[in-house]
Amino acid sequence: MAKVEVTKELIRRVAQNAHLNLSEQELEKFAPQIKEIILDSFDRLDEIDAADEKPSFQPVEMQNVFRKDGPKKCLTQEEALGNAKKELKEKGYFKGPKVL
Amino acid sequence: MKREETVNFFAEEAKKNFSKVAENAQKIIAEIQNSEKKKLNYIETFDGGSVLAQLKELEKWDENKKKKAKLFGVPITVKDCICVKGMESKAGSRILKGYKPLFDATVIEKARKEGAIIVAKTTQDEFGFGTFSTNTEKVPKNPFDNERSCGGSSGGAAGFTSHTKNFHIALGQSTGGSIACPASFCGATGITPTYGLVSRYGLIDYANSMDKIGSIGRNVDDAALLLETIAGKDEKDSTTLDAGFVVNEGAIRKVALVTDFFENCDEKVQKATMAKIKKLKEFFEIEEVSLPLNVKYALAAYYIIATGEASTNLAKLSGLRYGVQGNVEGKHFDEYFSEIRSANFTDEAKRRIILGTFARMSGYRDAYYLKAMKVRTKLINEFKKAFLKYDLLLNPTMPVVAPKFSEIEKLTPLQNYAMDLCTVPANLAGLPHISCNAGFVGGLPVGLMATAPHLKERNLVSFGKVMEIE
Numbered sequence: 001m002a003k004v005e006v007t008k009e010l011i012r013r014v015a016q017n018a019h020l021n022l023s024e025q026e027l028e029k030f031a032p033q034i035k036e037i038i039l040d041s042f043d044r045l046d047e048i049d050a051a052d053e054k055p056s057f058q059p060v061e062m063q064n065v066f067r068k069d070g071p072k073k074c075l076t077q078e079e080a081l082g083n084a085k086k087e088l089k090e091k092g093y094f095k096g097p098k099v100l
Numbered sequence: 101m102k103r104e105e106t107v108n109f110f111a112e113e114a115k116k117n118f119s120k121v122a123e124n125a126q127k128i129i130a131e132i133q134n135s136e137k138k139k140l141n142y143i144e145t146f147d148g149g150s151v152l153a154q155l156k157e158l159e160k161w162d163e164n165k166k167k168k169a170k171l172f173g174v175p176i177t178v179k180d181c182i183c184v185k186g187m188e189s190k191a192g193s194r195i196l197k198g199y200k201p202l203f204d205a206t207v208i209e210k211a212r213k214e215g216a217i218i219v220a221k222t223t224q225d226e227f228g229f230g231t232f233s234t235n236t237e238k239v240p241k242n243p244f245d246n247e248r249s250c251g252g253s254s255g256g257a258a259g260f261t262s263h264t265k266n267f268h269i270a271l272g273q274s275t276g277g278s279i280a281c282p283a284s285f286c287g288a289t290g291i292t293p294t295y296g297l298v299s300r301y302g303l304i305d306y307a308n309s310m311d312k313i314g315s316i317g318r319n320v321d322d323a324a325l326l327l328e329t330i331a332g333k334d335e336k337d338s339t340t341l342d343a344g345f346v347v348n349e350g351a352i353r354k355v356a357l358v359t360d361f362f363e364n365c366d367e368k369v370q371k372a373t374m375a376k377i378k379k380l381k382e383f384f385e386i387e388e389v390s391l392p393l394n395v396k397y398a399l400a401a402y403y404i405i406a407t408g409e410a411s412t413n414l415a416k417l418s419g420l421r422y423g424v425q426g427n428v429e430g431k432h433f434d435e436y437f438s439e440i441r442s443a444n445f446t447d448e449a450k451r452r453i454i455l456g457t458f459a460r461m462s463g464y465r466d467a468y469y470l471k472a473m474k475v476r477t478k479l480i481n482e483f484k485k486a487f488l489k490y491d492l493l494l495n496p497t498m499p500v501v502a503p504k505f506s507e508i509e510k511l512t513p514l515q516n517y518a519m520d521l522c523t524v525p526a527n528l529a530g531l532p533h534i535s536c537n538a539g540f541v542g543g544l545p546v547g548l549m550a551t552a553p554h555l556k557e558r559n560l561v562s563f564g565k566v567m568e569i570e
Contacts, residue, residue: 004463004464010458011454014454014457014458015450015453015454015457017457017461018411018415018453018454018457019418019434019437019438020438020441020442020445020450020453020454021438021439021442022442022450026447026450029447030447030451030454033451033512033513033514034451034454034455034458036512036514037403037455037513037514038455040514041399041400041514041517042400042403042404042459042468043400044396044397044400045400045401045404045468045471045472045475047396048393048396048397048475050471050474050475050477053475053477054474055473055474055477056473056474056476056477056480057473058295058309058339058530059295059309059480059528059529059530059531060294060296060341060554062296062339062341065338065339067335067338075202079202080202082200082202083198083199083200083202083422083423084420084421084422084425085425087425087427087428088420088425088428094420094421095428096420096428096433096436097428097431097432097433097435097436098431098432098433099432099433
């Protein structure tokens, strides 16, 4: 199948998708490295026909796993907030940046 | 290996005489402090007060409780990515600085029940992203030559195991070879179990379909003993198998050297490997086998899957709730998350997030991510076919001896990934494997790796035992 052209613009866009701001310097550094990995390694899979294979999402075959769904002991609200810094919690809740 | 040198022997003696526990723990503490003073960088977090408190608790154990304990008084170090209650656990990453878990990982809970003392967290590549433990702030140095790498990503675990002269076992973790590689470079014994044999609950994920917690010891008995105590089904991890592991030896009839992997190794490594294989022929029938698909395609499939899974796992790290946290006032969440992530991930983490996000993006997903999952099926089947005939497959663990840091700096990321050629296939297929020391080249250890069929860890123990015969 037709593959993509790996450009700085594409890498910047992918990075933004993943919440990463890349500096111009980082882009200069990463672009050829990522291009090399995609073209010389990832694209190698084009050589092999696996269309009829089932994908192995796990290396060991597994059946559906069920467990009883009932109430259990869990963290208290105070404990759950234990790793948040003072400025990022309020009235028993986490505080975050605005979304809208 | 003399029985007196095993942790099992120590634990039995310790039950009769508690002063041995205190004495050994004090020596380990002194070694940790000394290695820190010398900047050998094996240890990420150490809390002497907690060790003393655990000693006090152990001293109170009654005879009945002691009798069943397999690790009574045994110091265990823990790779930084495994959560220990109240002890900073940051998987070698700046973005998790200050995170103190509110719970123990299942493996820690199990080890404590067996009387283990949790002494310290060990250094690693950020989130396990690396082959040399250089993708982090605190880089461990090889005990055989401080200008060289310990290997990665469980570098601190193998480095300290090799450094210490006292009784101790390390908990490591492997996604693509992160137990075998450092064990090889540091001359230790590392066991990576079948995917799903050991619970991943409380493990800071790298790639869920490949992460495995395992053990690194000075000998096969030690590594196998720790594996026995942590193995088993866990309700908290739905991918754990309905299986356990009890230390014993499997019957091995036929073994094969994987020629494709062997041919890609440095000449000196080949020579040391062949010398050891010649000796092994006194114990096993050894033939040769080829795994042409694995040698050609495993690395590509592995890096697509690993970066794909890693990029989703790392999406939760956003500077809220735990770890590094900034100032949210007046900022939109996109801006805040991007700021925190950009400032705190290493270059390697950024590269892997970009690669993984790309491989899963709409338009590319079928060509890369899904294709890699299908290729993985072919690669697993190639192994299964070989195991119809052989009980173990052998190859040099790493294509080189531990490289110098100055040599590692010159590698491109792709050259760096290629170093995992011999360890990635077994990891991608979820197969249990062991790395044992096979000799030395210029004073540096060379590891020999054996891979067994799923859940045949006992074959690895048999192999390890034979490897230790002088």
